[in-house]
Each structure stands twice: as structure tokens, then as C-alpha cells.
Amino acid sequence: MSTTVILFTILSIGAIASGISLVTRRNPVSAAMSLIVHFFMLAGLYLTLQAQFVAIIQILVYAGAIMVLVIFVIMLLNLGKEENLTEKFSMRTTLALALGGLFVVQFLTAFLGKKTGMNALPEKSMSIGTTEGIGNVLFTQYLFPFEAISLLLLAAIVGSILLAKRKHEAS
Amino acid sequence: MEQDFLLSAPITFLSIMATILMVVDALIKKSSKITFTLSWLTLGITGVLAAWTLKHNGTAFNGMITVGSFGAFFDILFCMGALLTLIAARPYMQRENLEHDEFHSLILFAVSGMMIMAHANSLLILFIGIEIMSVCFYILSGYMRSSVRSVEASLKYFLLGAFATGFLVYGMALIYGATGSFDYNQIFMAAQHELRFPSLMMIGIGLLLIGLSFKAAAFPFHQWAPDVYQGAPTVVTAFMSTAGKIAAFSAFMPIVAIVSPADTEMKIQIILAIISAATMLVGNISALTQTNIKRMLAYSSVAHAGYLMMGLVAISAHHARGVSGILYYLSAYLFMQLGAFVIVSILERSGEKNLEIEDYAGLSKRHPVLAALMTIFMLSLAGIPPFAGFFGKYYLFTAAIESGYTWLTIIAVISSIISVYFYIGLIVKMYFTEPNESGESTQQLPGIASITLAVSAVAVVFLGLMPAGLLDVIKLLFGN
Numbered sequence: 229m230s231t232t233v234i235l236f237t238i239l240s241i242g243a244i245a246s247g248i249s250l251v252t253r254r255n256p257v258s259a260a261m262s263l264i265v266h267f268f269m270l271a272g273l274y275l276t277l278q279a280q281f282v283a284i285i286q287i288l289v290y291a292g293a294i295m296v297l298v299i300f301v302i303m304l305l306n307l308g309k310e311e312n313l314t315e316k317f318s319m320r321t322t323l324a325l326a327l328g329g330l331f332v333v334q335f336l337t338a339f340l341g342k343k344t345g346m347n348a349l350p351e352k353s354m355s356i357g358t359t360e361g362i363g364n365v366l367f368t369q370y371l372f373p374f375e376a377i378s379l380l381l382l383a384a385i386v387g388s389i390l391l392a393k394r395k396h397e398a399s
Numbered sequence: 400m401e402q403d404f405l406l407s408a409p410i411t412f413l414s415i416m417a418t419i420l421m422v423v424d425a426l427i428k429k430s431s432k433i434t435f436t437l438s439w440l441t442l443g444i445t446g447v448l449a450a451w452t453l454k455h456n457g458t459a460f461n462g463m464i465t466v467g468s469f470g471a472f473f474d475i476l477f478c479m480g481a482l483l484t485l486i487a488a489r490p491y492m493q494r495e496n497l498e499h500d501e502f503h504s505l506i507l508f509a510v511s512g513m514m515i516m517a518h519a520n521s522l523l524i525l526f527i528g529i530e531i532m533s534v535c536f537y538i539l540s541g542y543m544r545s546s547v548r549s550v551e552a553s554l555k556y557f558l559l560g561a562f563a564t565g566f567l568v569y570g571m572a573l574i575y576g577a578t579g580s581f582d583y584n585q586i587f588m589a590a591q592h593e594l595r596f597p598s599l600m601m602i603g604i605g606l607l608l609i610g611l612s613f614k615a616a617a618f619p620f621h622q623w624a625p626d627v628y629q630g631a632p633t634v635v636t637a638f639m640s641t642a643g644k645i646a647a648f649s650a651f652m653p654i655v656a657i658v659s660p661a662d663t664e665m666k667i668q669i670i671l672a673i674i675s676a677a678t679m680l681v682g683n684i685s686a687l688t689q690t691n692i693k694r695m696l697a698y699s700s701v702a703h704a705g706y707l708m709m710g711l712v713a714i715s716a717h718h719a720r721g722v723s724g725i726l727y728y729l730s731a732y733l734f735m736q737l738g739a740f741v742i743v744s745i746l747e748r749s750g751e752k753n754l755e756i757e758d759y760a761g762l763s764k765r766h767p768v769l770a771a772l773m774t775i776f777m778l779s780l781a782g783i784p785p786f787a788g789f790f791g792k793y794y795l796f797t798a799a800i801e802s803g804y805t806w807l808t809i810i811a812v813i814s815s816i817i818s819v820y821f822y823i824g825l826i827v828k829m830y831f832t833e834p835n836e837s838g839e840s841t842q843q844l845p846g847i848a849s850i851t852l853a854v855s856a857v858a859v860v861f862l863g864l865m866p867a868g869l870l871d872v873i874k875l876l877f878g879n
Contacts, residue, residue, distance in 0.1 A: 372460035376515055376527045379414055383508040383531055386421060387538030390501050391553070 235276050243269035256302045260295065267291040279357030403459035406466035409449040409474045410514050416441040417507035424500055431500070435489065438503040442482045442510070449474035453876065462582055464518040468876045472726065473517035473649045480642035480733050481510045483851040487741040488634040490846035495632065495749050497543060506638065509535035513646035522571045522581040525650055529567065529614065532646055533560050536639055540631035548751065552630025559613070559623045567610030573603030574658075583657050590661035597661070604658050604667060608674075611654065615647035617708060618678040621701045625685075628697035633747055636693060637740030640700045645729045648707055652714060652725060659715045668715045671708060672807050679705025679814040686821050692743055692756050695821060696736070699780060702818060703732055706795055709807060713798040720798035723873045727794055730869060731787035731862050735779040738855030742773050745845045745852075759825060761834030769845070770829045772856050779859045781822035782815050787862035794870075 246265040253259040267290045274283035355361040366374050404411065420437055424430050453475075455467030464470070485506060492502065512531025519525035537560060541553025575581055577600035578589035594600050613620040628636045655671070662668060682702030689695040707728055713721030746753050746762075746769070763770040779786035792815065799808045845852065862869060 369461045370463075370523075372463040373521075373523050373527055375414075376524065376531070379417075379508065379511060380527060380531045380534065382418065382421075383505070383512075383538075384534050386501055386504065386508075387534060390505075390538060391541055391544065 232276055236273070239269050239272040239276070243273065257299070260298050260302060263298070264291050264295055267295070274357070277357065281357055281359045281362045284359075403466075406452050406455055406457070407459045407464060407518070409445050409452065409471065410464070410511060410518060412448060413441060413445045413507060413514065414511045416445075417504050417511055420507060421501070421504040424504060431498075434500075434503045435485065438507055439482055439485055441507065442478045442485070445510075446475050446478035446482075449478065458520055462584070463521050463524055464515070465520045466518065469649075469653075470514070470518035472873075472876065473645065474514050476645055476730060476733055477510050477513045477517070477642050480638065480645070480737060481506055483737055483741075483854060484634055484638040484642075487637065487737075487744060487848040487851040490848050491632070491634045491744045491747075495543065497632070502539075502542065505535050505539055509539070509638075510642070513642060513649070516646050517649035519650065519653075520583050522574065522583075522586075525654075526568065526571060528646075529650065530564065532643065533564070533614070536560075536635075536643060539635045540627055540639070542635060543632050546630075546751070548630040549632060550630075552627045555630075556623055556627045563610050563613035563620065566606045566613070570603045570606030570608075570610060573599050573606065575603075577603060583653060587657040587660065590658055594661065600658075600661050601666070604661070605670075607654060607658075608667070608670070611647060611651050612674060615644060615651060615704045615707075616701050617674055617704045618681045618701070621678065621682070621704075624701055625689075625694045625697040628700070629691060629693045633693065633740060633744035636697075637737050637744065640697070640740065641733045641737045644700065644704060644707075645733060648711075648725060648729060651711060652722065655711050655715050659717065662715060668712060671715060672712045672804055675705050675708035675712060676807055676810045677705075678702065678708060679811060680817075683814045683818040683821075687817065689821075690756055691754055692759065692825075693740075693754055695756065695825075696739055696743070699818065699822075700736060702814065703736070703780075705814070706792060706811060707732075709795045709799040709804070709811060712804055712807065713795075713802045716802035716804075718798055718802045719877070720794065720801060722877055723870065724791075724794040724798040726873050726877075727862075727866065727869060728791035731779070731791040731859065734855040734858040734862070735776045735786070735788055738772065738852060738859065739776040739780065741848055741851050741855070742769055742776070745769065745848055756825060756828060759828050760832040762829040764834060769852075772852055773829065774826050775856050775859055777822040777826055779863065781819045783819075785860075785863045787859045787866070790863060790866040 243266055246262045246269060250259050250262040250266060253262060267286060271283040271286040271291070274280075274286060416437070420434055420441070423437065424434050427433060449471040452467045453471045455471075457466055458464065459466045485503065488502065492498075509532050512528050512533075512535060515524060515528030515531060517528075519528055537553055537557040540556050541550050543549035571581070574586060577594055577596045578586045580586055580589065590600070609620065613623075616624040624640075628640055631639065655667075658667065679702045682698050682700075682705055686695050686698035686702065689698060707725055710721040710725035710728065713724065715721075743754070746758070746766075752758075759773075762773070775786065779788035782788045782792040784790075792811075796808045796811060799805075799811070
């Protein structure tokens with residue numbers, strides 16, 4: 229077995245285990261912690277696929293920024309006793325299970341019969357995921373959209389501050 | 400690369416200045432005068448830069464945007480619209496006691512979004528442009544934060560706009576799937592050959608049409624327009640309903656042109672024709688029953704989107720008259736609609752007073768000049784010669800007839816006749832009815848907004864009397 233396969237096995241088992249622990253934890257904070265572990269496992273999987281940039285972004289954006297948001301929401305909502313909540317969600321759980329099952333079936337039908345096992349990555353895709361590869365495309369071919377997006381974000385930031393700030397006293 | 404920067408100067412200059420303006424605004428206290436001066440200078444210079452690139456025709460930044468001709472023509476229209484809005488906004492904002500702070504930079508950001516839309520040569524760029532413009536509009540329509548209606552307009556526009564964006568992105572993704580490219584030229588090339596997934600392409604085009612129809616406020620995606628136009632501050636409405644609509648059509652035209660080769664069974668053409676007919680009928684008939692002047696003008700702007708879509712039908716039938724017809728009509732529409740809304744903004748009193756059509760009774764006695772100008776704009780919007788609106792309609796109607804859509808033209812004529820009722824109704828109200836007993840005696844002067852009115856009125860009359868000037872420019876640039 230090559231190192232890639234060993235790494236893949238470890239990381240995917242870790243990802244699935246943390247995913248299961250995410251949905252089974254009663255305490256929302258420990259569920260959120262499992263989610264962080266899950267994100268790290270996924271980042272590791274991306275690394276085995278030669279996608280360094282996506283892996284780093286996965287940790288920075290998801291495990292970092294988004295998780296802070298999730299924790300904040302948990303804190304602000306102040307959910308209280310978990311046991312009281314579980315009863316109400318029984319209908320939803322059934323629906324979620326059914327949809328999840330459907331998803332698994334879809335995946336199985338899509339991949340069954342296809343050749344399994346890991347193929348060597350094609351030469352061209354080796355450079356796509358690297359920071360160098362992305363930077364190269366971003367600042368040459370996609371320079372204009374890249375700059376334009378920054379304008380969009382700037383306008384959105386200014387606007388949200390404007391809408392949220394306190395009303396000026398009559399000037 | 401230097402050539403790229405040089406020829407895309409209008410966009411880059413305006414975007415950089417908008418950012419600088421924001422910083423100036425943050426650093427200097429009581430900066431409204433400085434930012435106002437800076438922003439009109441910026442818009443003026445951008446207009447000149449655009450006029451300078453007008454003769455060029457090519458792409459820049461690896462084919463991401465087009466430079467010159469088509470985009471530059473629209474740049475000039477956007478700058479003109481924004482400039483007239485900024486001038487009219489100054490007395491309005493002072494009266495309504497709104498802070499100017501970010502208003503100027505937001506307007507400039509919106510203009511840069513529109514320019515990116517008009518220059519787009521790739522679906523990716525188009526999407527970014529549409530979003531920049533829309534985000535600025537969502538914020539601007541909620542600019543009167545103390546007014547419930549304004550906040551409601553902003554929220555409504557934001558939610559529906561986000562929904563429409565979903566359609567737009569999905570359509571783009573499907574077109575990418577069908578043709579393998581975001582680039583307009585490559586989509587055009589791919590559409591000429593047998594596609595591997597023609598149904599994917601058709602669904603993609605359909606979703607794209609829905610998204611763009613929303614931005615242009617065409618039936619059945621026009622529902623947001625009256626509420627948003629009514630709730631937003633009137634000067635913002637003036638800007639949204641003119642420059643915003645022009646931007647939507649600047650994006651619509653190339654899209655229709657590039658997907659038309661895939662339209663072998665004329666499905667898209669028929670759909671566009673039906674949307675066009677329905678839009679003008681619904682817009683004009685709904686306008687008949689309105690009592691609020693902003694709502695009436697909002698429905699009338701919906702109807703005008705219908706007329707403009709006749710030009711799109713002609714474009715999809717490969718008729719060059721469609722392009723020149725739309726360009727001429729948009730130029731005329733900019734001035735007449737903007738002028739009408741600016742008059743409304745001058746007569747409006749804080750707390751959303753003086754906005755009913757009833758309040759315009761006897762206006763000719765209180766404000767003879769404003770009443771006369773309003774008459775010019777109304778007659779032009781109704782399409783009565785010798786004003787610009789008449790020639791605009793005339794070119795679009797002939798374009799539709801020459802593309803074989805006589806039935807569409809008949810519907811357009813009928814709905815124009817319907818529209819005369821409420822446009823002339825307002826004139827009758829202003830001139831032939833007695834003012835209300837509660838008519839205000841203290842009148843405020845329009846201030847520098849009169850510059851906007853003068854420019855708009857002169858443009859409407861000039862374009863109407865001498866349409867050949869602008870048409871020659873258009874012909875020079877785009878051939879026929």
C-alpha cells in the first residue's frame with residue numbers, strides 16, 4: 229500500500245467518525261468541536277489530492293472564520309436544555325434520514341460499476357490546486373474579475389455599515 | 400497590457416475614484432461639499448475618457464471585457480445619468496435631512512458596476528457587474544433609514560433580487576455546461592454548431608432571461624418595481640429606473656445576440672416577443688389605476704421595458720435596426736424618465752407628502768415652469784412628436800415590423816394609446832383643475848436641481864427635433 233492510500237484511509241475514517249460524532253453529540257459546543265475536526269480531516273484529504281491551496285483555505289475560512297460564527301450563534305441563541313428540543317424534531321429526523329438515504333443510493337448508483345481504486349493524477353491537474361497555479365491564473369487571466377470582486381465586497385461592506393449605523397442627529 | 404489599461408480607463412478610473420472618495424469621506428469631517436465636487440468631476444472625466452475610447456473596438460484583460468464602442472457608448476449614458484442624479488440629489492437630501500456621506504461613493508460604485516456590465520465579454524464579468532450594481536441599489540433604496548417604507552423597499556428588493564440572482568447563476572452554469580466557456584465569442588461560436596446538450600443550452604438561456612428580465616423589470620418579474628420605486632428616496636428611484644434599466648439592457652443585448660444562433664426553432668424569439676407584449680400591456684394598464692405619482696411612473700417604466708424588448712426581438716431576428724433602436728430609445732428614456740422623477744423629488748415634502756396625483760392639481764398656477772417641464776417629459780414618455788420619445792418608439796416599431804413582428808407592433812401601438820390616457824391625465828390635472836384647498840403656499844425653489852431639469856428638457860427636445868445627430872453617431876459606431 230502506498231502512503232497515499234494509508235493517508236486516505238486514516239483521514240476518511242477520521243472524517244466519517246467526526247461527522248457521526250457531530251450529529252450525535254447532545255451538547256452543541258462539542259458538536260461544533262467535532263465539526264472542526266471534520267474540517268481538518270477534509271483539508272487533509274484535499275492535500276492528498278494535490279490541492280494545497282484549497283486545503284489551506286478550508287482551514288482558514290471554514291475551521292477558522294465560519295466556526296467562530298457558528299460558536300457565536302450557539303452562544304447567542306442560548307439553546308438551554310437539549311432534551312427539550314429533541315422531541316420536536318422527530319418528524320424532521322425521519323425526513324432527514326430519508327433524504328440522506330436517497331443521497332447514499334444516488335452515490336452508489338453513480339459509482340458502482342465504475343472502475344474503483346485510485347488512479348494516478350493526470351499531469352495537468354497536478355498544478356491546478358497549488359497556490360502557485362491558482363495565483364498564476366488569478367493574476368493573469370482572471371485579473372479583471374478578481375479586482376472587480378474586490379469592488380463588490382467593498383460596496384457590500386460600506387452598505388452594511390451604512391444600513392446598520394445609528395442615525396445621525398440632525399446636522 | 401498598457402493598452403489594456405489605457406482603453407479600459409473609464410472603468411478603472413471611476414472604480415479607483417469611488418474608493419478614494421470613500422476614504423476622503425472617512426477622513427474629512429463635513430466632507431459633503433468636497434465629495435460632491437470630486438464625484439461630479441470624476442463622472443465628467445469618466446465621460447470624457449469614454450468618449451475618447453468610443454472609436455476603439457476590441458477586448459482587454461484576456462478577452463474578459465470589451466473596450467470602446469458599445470461599452471463606451473453606455474459609459475457615457477451612465478455617467479450622464481449619475482451626474483444629473485447627483486446634482487438633483489443635493490437639494491433633496493438637504494431637505495429630507497439625509498446625510499450625504501456615503502451617497503456619492505455608493506452612486507459611483509453603482510456606476511462602476513453598470514459599466515462592468517456594459518463592458519462584459521464573459522458571463523463571469525457580467526455576473527460581477529450585475530451584483531455590484533444590485534448591492535448598491537439595495538443599499539441606496541434603504542437610504543432613508545428612518546422611513547419604514549424605504550427600509551421595506553430595500554429588504555424587498557434585496558430578497559427578490561437575491562432570488563433572481565439564483566436564476567441568473569444557474570443559467571450561466573448551464574450555458575457553461577453546454578458550451579464549455581464563459582466567453583461571449585466562444586459561446587457564440589459553439590452555438591453555431593450542433594451542441595452536445597441542446598436542451599441544457601435552452602434551459603440555461605431561459606434561466607438567464609428570467610434573471611435579466613428581473614433586472615429590467617419585465618413582466619412577469621416586474622412586481623418589485625412599483626414597491627421599490629415608491630419606497631426608495633425619489634432621487635434614488637430616478638437613478639435606478641433610468642441608469643439601472645439602461646444597464647440591464649446593456650447586458651441583455653449581447654446575451655440575446657450571442658445565443659441567437661442556438662435558437663433554430665425561434666423559441667427564444669417568440670418568448671421575447673410575448674414577454675415584450677405582456678410587459679407593455681401590464682405596465683400601461685396598471686399605471687391607469689395608480690393614484691401615487693411614483694407608482695404611476697414605476698409602472699410606466701415597466702411599460703418602457705416592454706417597448707425596449709421589441710428591439711431585443713429584432714436583435715434575435717438578426718436585424719441591425721434592433722441595436723440602433725434600443726440605443727436611441729435608451730438615450731431618450733434616460734432624460735425623460737429622470738426629468739419626470741426629479742420634478743417629483745422637487746415637489747415632494749418630507750414624510751412622503753405631495754406624492755399623490757391629486758397634489759398636482761393646479762400646479763401650473765403655483766409652479767408654471769415646473770408644470771411646463773413636466774408636460775414636456777410626459778408628452779415625450781407618451782411618445783408624442785416632436786419629443787425624443789416619439790422617435791425612439793418609431794425606430795423600435797419599424798425594427799419590429801421589419802423583423803416580421805407586425806402583431807407585436809400592433810400591441811405596442813395599442814398600449815401606447817392606453818398610456819396616453821394617464822400621461823395626458825397628469826397634464827390635465829396640472830393645467831385644468833383647481834388646486835386643493837390645502838395647497839401649500841410656501842414653495843421651495845428647486846435649487847441646483849434646476850440644472851438637471853434644464854439639461855434633461857433640452858436633451859428631450861433636441862433629440863426629438865434632431866434625431867439624426869445621435870443616429871449618425873450610432874450608425875458610425877455599429878454600422879446601420
